[in-house]
Amino acid sequence: MMLRFLSVSIIVYLLWQSLDHGRVESVVGGRTATLPKDLREWTQRGIAPDRIAVQLDSVPTPRQRDWLAALSASGTSVSWNGSLPAVGVEVQPVLAPSGGYNVLVSAPAGSQVVLSDEIGAIDTLRAGTGGARISVESASGIISVKSGGTAAQAILPETPPIRRVLVIGDANWESKFVVAALEEEDWKVDAQTHVSPGVSVTQGSINPIDTSRYSAVVALDRSASAYGSEIVRYAATGGGVVIGAEAAGIESLSQLRAGAAGRIDAPSAAATEPGSVTLQSLSVLPVSAIKADAIPLDRRGGSIAVAARRFNAGRVVQIGYLDTWRWRMSGAEGSVADHRKWWTNVVAGVAYAPSADRSAKPAVDDAPLARLVESLGSPSAASGVPLTSPGPVVPLWMMFALLSGSLLAEWVSRRTRGMR
């Protein structure tokens, strides 16, 4: 009678367990260091833990993160906490003949960031309030950014084909030296330089202005007004447009420009001394009444010297600086290189780039913390869950053995009852 009662009790208990009632909630905890072992153990248990709380001091690997997400998807409540630095990285190709990459890093302000590729370390820098940006002339394979124990990775993008640049301007020193600066940076330049009514000096062949031919169009002054509607159409289809200070007044370009042309701000006499001319000491026609969707890129005093905006699929940058050739000719040593670098950056910043095919790229962890939050949710407050294994729970095999033993004992008891 006792054995029968025990057997029935065990069966009822197991039935009760199978209905998930009455079982003590199974809560487990883990740490970063023990996570690989813990994940294996939690997965191999007969009944998965009800709740997993992980204390993280560094971002788990993508495999560990996906494993936790799989446990979460199978019914286990997974929570995590820990103060992890939000590190992210994006690599953009520089759309210029010289190539290279712009690496944009998000990291906590003031933190040290180590940048490396598959070959080795590239640079170390300190993140500002807006993260960090670094130009890399060449790199190999995967760019990795590490800050505070968190590493983010990005695959180097392919550089799209660089096409020609069209410069339109009057015959003056600015036109000449803008063309020279771009050519010295290996851009293929077509130029339309207005000399007199009906006469222009043409470099290259001026074809229809479209994205199949030009990476960018530089409209330096009012001589570009003859091409206004073409330039607008070009920008709408993805073309990059640089609007010079004097071209900002062209009516047909008004829908492209970042703002109106303000009142001229001339430099002091001291700033024009030979050898002392810099970009900042040039005359400026500030970008005023800036459009709501435009972004100031450069300021002088309270004025906006350079601003940019998107126009449909294209990008537009409006320059307020006048006579940048003076910087090249009358600047300090290195001003020629600075001048051409500045112009190539301006053009590269808007240059047309066909959409890259991202489908074939392998996935990398470009923002590990964001991916963790995406997979497991935001960090929870410290839960107080003991980071130890749960208390002793009678394993299923033991209950089954007990039940089997009880039934066997009862059977033996029945068979031997008559022998007494």
Next chain:
Amino acid sequence: MVGPLMTEFIFCTGRYESGDWDSAPTLPANLIDSVARYTEIATAPAGVIVPLSSERILEYPLVYLTGHMPFRFTEVERKNVQKLVDRGGMVFIDDHNHDIDGVFSKTALEEVARTFGKPIDLPNTNPIYSCFFKFEDGPPATSHELNGWGDNLVHKNLKAVMKGDRIQVLFSNKDYSSEWNYHPDNKRFSAVDNTRFGVNIVVYALTR
């Protein structure tokens, strides 16, 4: 409405220490008149004279030099004109003697070779002969050449120091300094304006 803001083209005559740099005093006004007459290039109504020894020369990417006397750069002058040319400027030197054996031609060519590199004969197909007015036979002859003065030659080519396909230094034995050295009002007496090649030099300098 924004008016023209870019700096006007200013014709610059370079003053050097060794000789008679000011031997063609009315040439600048005459060329300025021609540039203004034939083109829409914003041009300052008066030229400037700038010492080659001053870094102010860098503000004028086209510099005109002429003279009759032996020609030498001082070290400071050499440094400044080298910098001007290295940064993309252009120097136009005209032999006012119209004489390849004259002292200006000999010494100036030596100085050009020493400072910028050996000049070559400029092909008459160079864009400087077609960038505005067309000169199918190359540099236009001057009346001094046709009259047999000086070296009694009609020079077929100008000389130039090139960087790639761009002229850095243009050297002439044609004596344009005499040919163009007259008051602009006197153009009305000419059937063909003989300063037209001067316009090409300015247009070339501003566009190449």
